[in-house]
Amino acid sequence: MATIIDGRNSAAELNATTARRVAQLKKKGIVPGIAVILVGDDPASVIYTRNKDRKAKKLGIRSILKRFPADARQAEVLATIQEFNNDDRINAILVQSPLPSQLDETTLVQAIDPAKDVDGFHPVNVGKLYGNEEGNYPIPCTPRGIMTMLSKYQVPIAGSNAVIIGRSNLVGKPMLSLLTNANATVTMLNHLTPNPQYYTQNADLLIVGVGQPNFIHAADVKKGATVIDVGINRNSSGHLVGDVDFEDVQKVAAKITPVPGGVGPMTIASLMEQTVDLAEWSE
């Protein structure tokens, strides 16, 4: 039976540290602030942004949730980003995705001050991560949370074979950079990869984010591997499930993240951590 990598517990631990850091900053008169921009009323996005807003306030972080109707125009969202860029009380800005089709996400993300880009999606920050640059810059929060959990559970990265399924800008590509920078041998698969099992069966570390329930079974996984499930799907009975057949895969994996209670809670905790980082870096 595999060790379950507990994202809720890891998040609680990280949030406790973040709350202490916020308290330290308050002594110097600094209150970290995050602004989340939500356009439309996609039910999942409404829940996630509400959770972020609540968690921030609980940790003592100033939080603004700015909502726009689904038919918002590009210019008005852009103007709001610029207001937050110029607002000294806000040091972290996030535009929740997905966005309605009339909005151009690339342009909006590029309008965010890179020093306030808490998602790490601005090309300046993407480039720094890709180049393994030294110094302080934000990185995407889901991969950051995954790296924190791998470290906490002492999963070796240097010298390992890591396989990533899914090449999104949110997860797969930043994960590729982080693991490569940490000296893993990284293979990135996509939906056209011939014989994907050839890769997955040799993976010491398997990271799955494709958006398909039960995409990975025990037969796809190397004995003793670590499996990280980034999927968020609703099954036929409305329950939240990942991309990995958890019951099956936990029989062969050494370590595995559940859904819910794995990568998700750590994403929000890492977002809060990085909000405080940005506040400290801007001092």
Ligand SMILES: Nc1nc(=O)c2c([nH]1)NC[C@@H]1CN(c3ccc(C(=O)N[C@@H](CCC(=O)O)C(=O)O)cc3)C=[N+]21
């Ligand atoms: N600009 C931007 N940044 C993001 O970081 C971002 C985004 N857009 N768009 C959507 C994805 C998804 N995401 C999640 C955050 C928390 C949970 C989470 O807390 N999940 C809980 C369960 C929550 C539930 O019950 O629905 C869990 O897995 O245990 C999941 C998913 C952030 N994202």
